[in-house]
Amino acid sequence: MSSEEGLSSTITDWLLINSWWLLLPFVMLIVVAAFIVAFVLLLYMISPLISPKPxxxxxxxxxxxxxxxGIGKSIAIECYRQGAFITLVARDEAKLLQAKKELEKFAINDKQVVLCISVDVSSEYSQVESVIKQAQEKLGPVDMLxxxxxxxxxxxxxxxxxDRFKKLMEVNYLGSVYPTRAVITTMKExxxxxxxxxxxxxxxxxxxxxxxxxxxxFALRGLAESLQMEIKPYNIYxxxxxxxxxxxPGLAEENKSKPLxxxxxxxxxxxxxxxxxAKIIVRDAVQGNFNSSxxxxxxxxxALTCGMSPVTSITxxxxxxxxxxxxxxIALFYLGSFDSIVRRCMIQREQAKAAEDKTE
Ligand SMILES: NC(=O)C1=CN([C@@H]2O[C@H](COP(=O)(O)OP(=O)(O)OC[C@H]3O[C@@H](n4cnc5c(N)ncnc54)[C@H](OP(=O)(O)O)[C@@H]3O)[C@@H](O)[C@H]2O)C=CC1
Ligand SMILES: CCCCCCCCCCCCCCCC(=O)[C@@H](N)CO
Incomplete structure (x- = not known):
C-alpha cells in the first residue's frame, strides 16, 4: 500500500465514521418534507370523500x-311521508290529480301541500321555467328536484x-336539463x-x-358529473x-314491444x-350520495362503472x-352469457323463418 492510498482510505474512514452528523439536517429535512407531502396528498384524497350534511x-x-x-310517484310518496311539500309535474292532468289523492293519504301533518302542474318537460325551456316559478311562488324555493x-x-x-332517437334524447335528457336549469340559480343563492x-x-x-x-x-351521467363539480362549493349535491x-306502468308499456x-x-x-x-333513491339523495343503485x-x-365520478364516503x-x-x-361471465342469449335468439329466429318458408 502506498502512502497516498493510505491517506485517502483514512479520510474515507474518517468521513464514514464522523461526517454523518453533517448529513443529519439534510436527512431530517427530507423526512419532514416527505411527511408534509404525504399529509397534503392524504388531505387531497380524503377531501372529496367527506360526506355532506343530510x-x-x-x-x-x-x-x-x-x-x-311509477317510480316518480313512489319517490313523491316517500318524501311526503317524511313531511315534505310536493310539486308533481307531468303532462296528463287526470293522472296528476289521481296521484295527488294517493299522496295525501300519507300526510304526517295538516300543513303539507301537494301541488300539481301539467307541462311537457321536454318541449320548451320557457314553459318549464314558468312552471318552476309558479311552484316556488306557491311552496317556496325548491330544496330538492x-x-x-x-x-x-x-x-x-x-x-x-x-325519430325515436331524437324523442328519447328530448324527453330523458333535455327533460332533465330544463327543470334543473330552472331551479339551479335559486339553489346556488x-x-x-x-x-x-x-x-x-x-x-x-x-x-x-x-x-x-x-x-x-348515459347522457345524464355526463351532465351529473359536470354539474356536481360546478355546484359542490354551493353545498348542492x-x-x-x-x-x-x-x-x-312504464315498464308494462315498454314490454309490449320489447325484443326477446x-x-x-x-x-x-x-x-x-x-x-x-324509491326508498333507496330518496335515502341516497338526502345523504347527498352521487351514486344510487x-x-x-x-x-x-x-362499483365497476364508477370511473372518475365523485365519491361521497370513505367506505x-x-x-x-x-x-x-x-x-x-364476474362481468366477463355476464357478457359471455349475454352474447350467448343474442346468438341463441338469432339462430331460433332463423330456424323459425326457414320452417315458415318451407310450409309456404
Ligand atoms: N320502470 C323501469 O323499469 C325503469 C325506469 N327507469 C326510469 O325511471 C323513470 C320513470 O319510469 P317509470 O316509473 O317506469 O315510468 P312511468 O311511465 O310509469 O311514468 C313516467 C312519468 O313521467 C311522466 N312523463 C313522461 N314523459 C313526460 C314529459 N315529456 N313531460 C312531463 N312528464 C312526462 C309521465 O306522465 P305523463 O305521461 O302524464 O306526462 C309519468 O308521470 C323514467 O325516466 C325511466 O326511464 C329506470 C330504470 C328502470
Ligand atoms: C359485475 C357486473 C354485473 C353486471 C350485471 C348486469 C346486469 C344487466 C341488467 C341490465 C338491466 C337493464 C334494465 C333497464 C331498465 C330500464 O331502464 C327500462 N326497463 C325502463 O323502462
Whole structure:
C-alpha cells in the first residue's frame, strides 16, 4: 500500500465514521418534507370523500317530474311521508290529480301541500321555467328536484323509427336539463339543494335493444358529473339513480314491444317494486350520495362503472378500490352469457323463418 492510498482510505474512514452528523439536517429535512407531502396528498384524497350534511325533508319543497306514475310517484310518496311539500309535474292532468289523492293519504301533518302542474318537460325551456316559478311562488324555493320524467322505447337499431332517437334524447335528457336549469340559480343563492337524475342500469351498460334508450340515460351521467363539480362549493349535491327493471306502468308499456333478447338479458337483474326503489333513491339523495343503485347487480355495476365520478364516503371509495378487479372478472361471465342469449335468439329466429318458408 502506498502512502497516498493510505491517506485517502483514512479520510474515507474518517468521513464514514464522523461526517454523518453533517448529513443529519439534510436527512431530517427530507423526512419532514416527505411527511408534509404525504399529509397534503392524504388531505387531497380524503377531501372529496367527506360526506355532506343530510337534507331535512320535513318542511322541504320537493319537485318531482314524472311524479304522477311509477317510480316518480313512489319517490313523491316517500318524501311526503317524511313531511315534505310536493310539486308533481307531468303532462296528463287526470293522472296528476289521481296521484295527488294517493299522496295525501300519507300526510304526517295538516300543513303539507301537494301541488300539481301539467307541462311537457321536454318541449320548451320557457314553459318549464314558468312552471318552476309558479311552484316556488306557491311552496317556496325548491330544496330538492327529482328528474324522473322519462320514457323507454326498445327495439333493434335498424328497425327503430329514426325519430325515436331524437324523442328519447328530448324527453330523458333535455327533460332533465330544463327543470334543473330552472331551479339551479335559486339553489346556488341559498347554498342549499339536491338534484336527482333517474338514469337506469341501462345508463351504465349498453344492451341489445337499447340503442336509443341507453344513450339518453348515459347522457345524464355526463351532465351529473359536470354539474356536481360546478355546484359542490354551493353545498348542492347531485344524485344519479340507476334502477333495474321496476314494476311500473312504464315498464308494462315498454314490454309490449320489447325484443326477446332485451327481456332475457334484463331478467338478470330481476324486477323491483317502485316503493323499494324509491326508498333507496330518496335515502341516497338526502345523504347527498352521487351514486344510487339497487340490488346486488346494481351494486356491482356501480362499483365497476364508477370511473372518475365523485365519491361521497370513505367506505364507498375503499370498496371501489378493492372490488374493481373482482367485479370485472364476474362481468366477463355476464357478457359471455349475454352474447350467448343474442346468438341463441338469432339462430331460433332463423330456424323459425326457414320452417315458415318451407310450409309456404
Ligand atoms: N320502470 C323501469 O323499469 C325503469 C325506469 N327507469 C326510469 O325511471 C323513470 C320513470 O319510469 P317509470 O316509473 O317506469 O315510468 P312511468 O311511465 O310509469 O311514468 C313516467 C312519468 O313521467 C311522466 N312523463 C313522461 N314523459 C313526460 C314529459 N315529456 N313531460 C312531463 N312528464 C312526462 C309521465 O306522465 P305523463 O305521461 O302524464 O306526462 C309519468 O308521470 C323514467 O325516466 C325511466 O326511464 C329506470 C330504470 C328502470
Ligand atoms: C359485475 C357486473 C354485473 C353486471 C350485471 C348486469 C346486469 C344487466 C341488467 C341490465 C338491466 C337493464 C334494465 C333497464 C331498465 C330500464 O331502464 C327500462 N326497463 C325502463 O323502462
Amino acid at each position: 337534507l331535512k325533508l320535513n318542511g322541504a319543497h320537493v319537485v318531482v317530474t314524472g311524479g304522477s306514475s 327529482v328528474n324522473c320524467a322519462g320514457i323507454s322505447i326498445s327495439g333493434k337499431f335498424d328497425e327503430m323509427e329514426v 341559498r347554498r342549499r339543494g339536491r338534484i336527482m337524475f333517474v338514469s337506469s342500469q341501462a345508463g351504465q351498460i349498453g344492451l341489445f335493444g337499447y340503442t336509443a334508450y341507453s344513450p339518453s340515460k 347531485v344524485t344519479v339513480a340507476y334502477p333495474p327493471d321496476t314494476d311500473t 333478447e332485451t327481456k332475457l338479458i334484463s331478467e338478470t337483474s330481476g324486477v323491483c317494486q317502485p316503493d323499494q326503489v 339497487v340490488g346486488p347487480d346494481g351494486y356491482m355495476l356501480s 364507498e371509495g375503499l370498496q371501489q378500490i378493492v372490488t374493481m378487479g373482482l367485479f370485472r372478472t
